[in-house]
Amino acid sequence: MKVGIIGAGATGLTAAYDLGKMGHEAIVYERAPFVGGQASTFDVGGARLERGYHHWFTNDTDIIELVKEIGLGDRIRWIASTVGTLYDGKIYRFVTPLDLLKFKPLSMADRIRMGLVTLYLQRQKSWRKYEGITADEWLRRHAGKGPYEAFWGPMLRGKFGDKFFDKVGMPWVWSKIQTRVASRGKGMVKEVLGYPIGSFGEVFDVLTDKVRELGGQVHISASVDRIVIEGGRVTGLEVSTGQEAAKLENFDAVIATTPSYIFPKLVPELPDDYLAKLTGLDYLSAVLIILELDRSLSPVYWLNVADRSIPFVGVIEHTRLIGPEHYGGKHIVYLANYLSTDHPMYMMGHEELLKAYEPHLRKINPDFDPSWIGKSYHYRVDAAQPIIGTNYSSRMPSHRTPFDGLYLANTTQIYPEDRGTNYSVRMGRQLARMVAEDIA
Numbered sequence: 406m407k408v409g410i411i412g413a414g415a416t417g418l419t420a421a422y423d424l425g426k427m428g429h430e431a432i433v434y435e436r437a438p439f440v441g442g443q444a445s446t447f448d449v450g451g452a453r454l455e456r457g458y459h460h461w462f463t464n465d466t467d468i469i470e471l472v473k474e475i476g477l478g479d480r481i482r483w484i485a486s487t488v489g490t491l492y493d494g495k496i497y498r499f500v501t502p503l504d505l506l507k508f509k510p511l512s513m514a515d516r517i518r519m520g521l522v523t524l525y526l527q528r529q530k531s532w533r534k535y536e537g538i539t540a541d542e543w544l545r546r547h548a549g550k551g552p553y554e555a556f557w558g559p560m561l562r563g564k565f566g567d568k569f570f571d572k573v574g575m576p577w578v579w580s581k582i583q584t585r586v587a588s589r590g591k592g593m594v595k596e597v598l599g600y601p602i603g604s605f606g607e608v609f610d611v612l613t614d615k616v617r618e619l620g621g622q623v624h625i626s627a628s629v630d631r632i633v634i635e636g637g638r639v640t641g642l643e644v645s646t647g648q649e650a651a652k653l654e655n656f657d658a659v660i661a662t663t664p665s666y667i668f669p670k671l672v673p674e675l676p677d678d679y680l681a682k683l684t685g686l687d688y689l690s691a692v693l694i695i696l697e698l699d700r701s702l703s704p705v706y707w708l709n710v711a712d713r714s715i716p717f718v719g720v721i722e723h724t725r726l727i728g729p730e731h732y733g734g735k736h737i738v739y740l741a742n743y744l745s746t747d748h749p750m751y752m753m754g755h756e757e758l759l760k761a762y763e764p765h766l767r768k769i770n771p772d773f774d775p776s777w778i779g780k781s782y783h784y785r786v787d788a789a790q791p792i793i794g795t796n797y798s799s800r801m802p803s804h805r806t807p808f809d810g811l812y813l814a815n816t817t818q819i820y821p822e823d824r825g826t827n828y829s830v831r832m833g834r835q836l837a838r839m840v841a842e843d844i845a
Contacts, residue, residue, distance in 0.1 A: 406844050409642045411629045412662035414442020415826045416814050418612045419833030425619025427841050434627040440613050443786050446606030450733030453604035456784045457691050458721040458739045461599035462584050465827035475611050480603050486596040489705035515551035522548050526582045532821040535575035536796050543575045559711040563718035574795045576821035632671045638809035658810040658840050664788035682802040689743040691789035695782040698736040702770050715765045717742045743790050755783035791817045
């Protein structure tokens, strides 16, 4: 069987690898000039760094098993993490229950209430009871005014903006708590995170090599212009590479890993009921400024910004997890935002956005001076965060599309989990099995 795959991110490459192991020929087309998708890398200080910050939790078993399977298990490092929240110009650590009791923006009663609500959610094993209510409504009702205004509300507004903060379903919060609690182990004393010491780029490069060794192909700078449908089933792809005219390639099956709003442009014949499930979804883009500093900015790896006067939502000091010696002695800091494509800051260029951010860095470190910055980088990752509302399980598009042999696999279909390389790998393996079983 010959399978065409659109997209060389974690899902596409994993599906191609597994299909190759089954004896099928998988051919991957990636529009970008690199593999890895949203976890792709670039060079910093003589090493590779992700365009968007990435790490693994201890329960990210799917990608961890894959990394071991392709021979990179010895590259994984497990490191104690530090998490904080910036509120009113002060950084409060947020890892253990004791840290919560020291969170002075809340009264002692509210600190206890916030802890009990978090404990309650981590013990809930099913997300389905939360499907019919938004996170905003549930947290206002159960967490109380103080915890909502000091922590939960700023988190939702920072992550989803004023446009979507009150539309996200409560399963999103449930999933986040389940994941972070698992990474802290039974003692809840510290959070442990994983990272492949050669970067996520090394993982995807080796996975690409494995696909080719199994008889598959991976083409970069190759754009799929159209998915060809004949007689109710997929028959091929129309592909453009470089300056060459588009060519028609025949396939027995096709897996598309495109965002939901892109897919209908490739398959204009989609019936209305399936199309409605795709066009009824919104996405936010990850907008990132990455700084090379000559010294550390913050004492923690992951800093949530609970002050909405600050125009970014998170400060991730990567070199608090992986030391600066890996990057030529540079301290690497991500300034993270999630924005709609019509947001003024999404449209800003590199220098303009950095200039808008710089004054706020003194709220994190009063000693900060722009002279600390050696180099900076600006990346926009579109379709980084889908907006999943209430009762989504009944509206989630199926992987099997209305056309035989055509499959869709993207981050809107890993519900109730949130996006992440682990769930993308899991989905890639599911799609490979699904395609093989359907053809058989």
